[in-house]
Amino acid sequence: MDTSRPTVFVNAELLPMYVGRKVRAVVQVTQSDGEIKTGKSTDELQLIIKGLPQVPLMTHVEVIGIAESEQSIHAETWTNFGNTFDTQSYNQVCQLANGEFKGLFL
Amino acid sequence: MYGSQFDGGAAFSGGGFMPSQTTQAADPSFSSSKNREIQSLLPLTVKQIKEAFLLSDDKSNFTIDGVDVNNVTLVGMVCNRTGRITDVTFILDDGTGRIECNKWVQELVDSNEVEGILDGMYVRIHGHLKGFMGKRTLNVFSIRPITDFNEIASHFIDCIYVHLYNTRLRKLQGGVTTQQQMANSTSTPMKGSPAAPPHQFSGQYNVGQKNIEQMVLDFLQLPSSNADEKGVHCDVIARQLRVSMDKLMSSIQNLVEEGLIYSTTDDFHFKSTING
Numbered sequence: 319m320d321t322s323r324p325t326v327f328v329n330a331e332l333l334p335m336y337v338g339r340k341v342r343a344v345v346q347v348t349q350s351d352g353e354i355k356t357g358k359s360t361d362e363l364q365l366i367i368k369g370l371p372q373v374p375l376m377t378h379v380e381v382i383g384i385a386e387s388e389q390s391i392h393a394e395t396w397t398n399f400g401n402t403f404d405t406q407s408y409n410q411v412c413q414l415a416n417g418e419f420k421g422l423f424l
Numbered sequence: 425m426y427g428s429q430f431d432g433g434a435a436f437s438g439g440g441f442m443p444s445q446t447t448q449a450a451d452p453s454f455s456s457s458k459n460r461e462i463q464s465l466l467p468l469t470v471k472q473i474k475e476a477f478l479l480s481d482d483k484s485n486f487t488i489d490g491v492d493v494n495n496v497t498l499v500g501m502v503c504n505r506t507g508r509i510t511d512v513t514f515i516l517d518d519g520t521g522r523i524e525c526n527k528w529v530q531e532l533v534d535s536n537e538v539e540g541i542l543d544g545m546y547v548r549i550h551g552h553l554k555g556f557m558g559k560r561t562l563n564v565f566s567i568r569p570i571t572d573f574n575e576i577a578s579h580f581i582d583c584i585y586v587h588l589y590n591t592r593l594r595k596l597q598g599g600v601t602t603q604q605q606m607a608n609s610t611s612t613p614m615k616g617s618p619a620a621p622p623h624q625f626s627g628q629y630n631v632g633q634k635n636i637e638q639m640v641l642d643f644l645q646l647p648s649s650n651a652d653e654k655g656v657h658c659d660v661i662a663r664q665l666r667v668s669m670d671k672l673m674s675s676i677q678n679l680v681e682e683g684l685i686y687s688t689t690d691d692f693h694f695k696s697t698i699n700g
Binding site: 324327378380382395397399402403407408410411414419422423 | 469471472519520521572587
């Protein structure tokens with residue numbers, strides 16, 4: 319459990335690379351099953367978020383927490399990003415922050 | 425636009441600099457901010473700040489990507505907010521690192537600004553980077569909560585863009601500097617030049633460091649260049665400095681407009697206004 323290092327910007331594609339590390343992702347909550355929420359990541363794939371309280375469906379939520387597995391995040395903090403969030407731009411940031419410009423972020 | 429057909433004798437009869445000391449600054453082409461003494465605002469991530477190069481230990485002279493860092497803007501989450509009577513300190517966590525921030529609260533407008541700022545909130549900060557005993561902190565001028573969260577993605581994209589711009593600027597200055605691409609109306613017929621002055625300009629041709637204007641100026645300030653009343657023909661300058669006529673003429677034009685050189689007997693002979 320690595321909580322000291324910077325938080326990595328991830329989408330569903332990048333999450334598997336950072337299992338066990340602190341990550342941040344924006345998901346659009348599609349299903350709510352008690353403690354476990356299913357959401358659509360910024361690259362249109364499914365992610366499972368644990369530890370989120372009740373959030374209205376279809377809103378974008380930024381989740382910061384530990385990547386528990388290749389498909390799930392255990393949330394520690396979350397922020398409601400509203401309905402008018404541009405997932406494409408954020409997805410591009412994820413790709414750039416982990417690719418060519420990793421030095422600026424991690 | 426003035427300065428293209430220049431009657432050197434008449435213009436400089438009064439002495440002193442041309443009134444156009446404030447050159448047309450709105451030039452989109454690459455000109456290093458160091459040359460112009462411009463203080464720019466940089467969007468940065470905390471990671472970039474942590475890795476900024478400190479020029480001297482006693483002052484807060486940071487550089488990032490070769491550019492002086494003065495005012496910065498960041499986006500991140502507020503943590504450990506502590507409010508005192510005269511100031512508010514908090515830690516800004518933007519996901520790439522954490523930096524301590526301080527905002528002085530002196531007037532009502534300041535206290536109104538910080539009142540609504542709580543832990544866990546995303547904020548946009550403008551401030552000045554300070555270093556003390558190896559620790560980097562931010563002196564905050566302006567702080568406001570973020571309401572449209574697209575601003576977060578936008579800020580990071582901004583950081584990437586400015587980083588790319590500055591690193592490419594450095595690469596360009598490593599090669600030949602491209603001067604301002606002004607529409608140059610002066611035609612340049614290559615006449616046979618007079619006897620070349622003795623070659624005393626033996627400096628290193630490190631074009632990367634000195635731009636062409638500086639080279640021309642240095643050359644014209646040499647005693648050999650000032651020996652002849654007519655000054656130096658631009659062909660000669662081009663040959664000695666090994667620069668193309670286009671670049672030379674636009675540098676000369678800039679120098680003339682700044683009042684550092686002037687044309688003498690015709691449009692092709694130039695002399696420095698500061699002698700030797």
